[in-house]
Amino acid sequence: MSQYYPIFIDLNALPILVVGGGNVALRKVQTLLHHGSLVRVISPRLVPELRELIDGKSCFWVEKEYSSDDIQDARLVFSCTEIEEVNAQVSQDAKAHYRLVNVVDDPEKCSFIVPSIMEQGDLKIAVSTGGSSPIVARQVRAELEDLYGHEMAEYLTLLKSWRNRAKSDLPPEKRSIFWNRATDGEVRTLIKAQRLTEAKGVLEKCFQSLSD
């Protein structure tokens, strides 16, 4: 059996609880805000960079120690304190309320773990080592960042701009010919060489030949 099932969740406006205000909490909050969630941070202290993220709109700070009734409406819970007993309590409370919980000091108490993420436009790759070595997850992410540069974002934007047109104007068998041509390497190579107009021309020409 493979332990962790990867999914991409839409966190837009989803209430999230983060317990703790150190550097590890900071890293989790930065990623959560980048993905549009509503974050409530409970901690007696915050590192300065985390304090700067508190805006009273999408990120709130409750200046106190955690207690069991703090779970409230949180859909995901992150326990990021340095105190094992507190993290264990948060995990137990979250699980009692059937909420998904991440505990930064103990994978055993997690119902999910956080991957290392690389993003280039619509391409998002999440890397996990299942907790074996977070540093290796970070290194693999850096290798992927070298492999997939900015052209990937432009390439995907171009392909996306064709999705509705291909779907509505081409029958399924021609659609598959179109997408195979669009992704056979030439368009991506042209975009990488900053020849966007020619790349667009390849798609237009292919579409026209299939529409005839």
Ligand SMILES: C[C@@]1(CC(=O)O)c2cc3[nH]c(cc4nc(cc5[nH]c(cc(n2)[C@H]1CCC(=O)O)[C@@](C)(CC(=O)O)[C@@H]5CCC(=O)O)C(CC(=O)O)=C4CCC(=O)O)c(CCC(=O)O)c3CC(=O)O
């Ligand atoms: C299980 C997991 C739970 C979770 O947090 O979800 C977990 C657990 C632990 N991490 C520890 C340490 C470090 N973690 C990092 C970094 C990251 N850790 C992340 C995820 C995860 N860490 C989950 C598994 C991910 C996987 O491998 O699949 C990343 C990917 C994502 C993120 O946190 O955003 C992010 C890199 C982001 C990026 O740069 O891309 C660094 C390096 C650094 O700080 O740069 C160190 C120090 C070096 C070291 O110790 O290896 C310790 C020991 C603490 C101690 O010794 O006290 C534990 C607890 C334990 O293992 O028991």
Ligand SMILES: NC(=O)C1=CN([C@@H]2O[C@H](COP(=O)(O)OP(=O)(O)OC[C@H]3O[C@@H](n4cnc5c(N)ncnc54)[C@H](O)[C@@H]3O)[C@@H](O)[C@H]2O)C=CC1
């Ligand atoms: N999963 C990961 O990615 C990593 C996990 N770790 C683990 O994460 C833990 C936290 O690391 P740091 O953020 O560097 O520690 P830190 O000591 O800087 O921060 C801990 C925070 O928890 C808060 N806190 C303490 N008791 C609390 C309570 N009862 N209620 C609410 N908040 C409370 C503190 O005020 C502080 O803001 C470490 O002990 C380590 O085991 C460390 C590195 C990476």
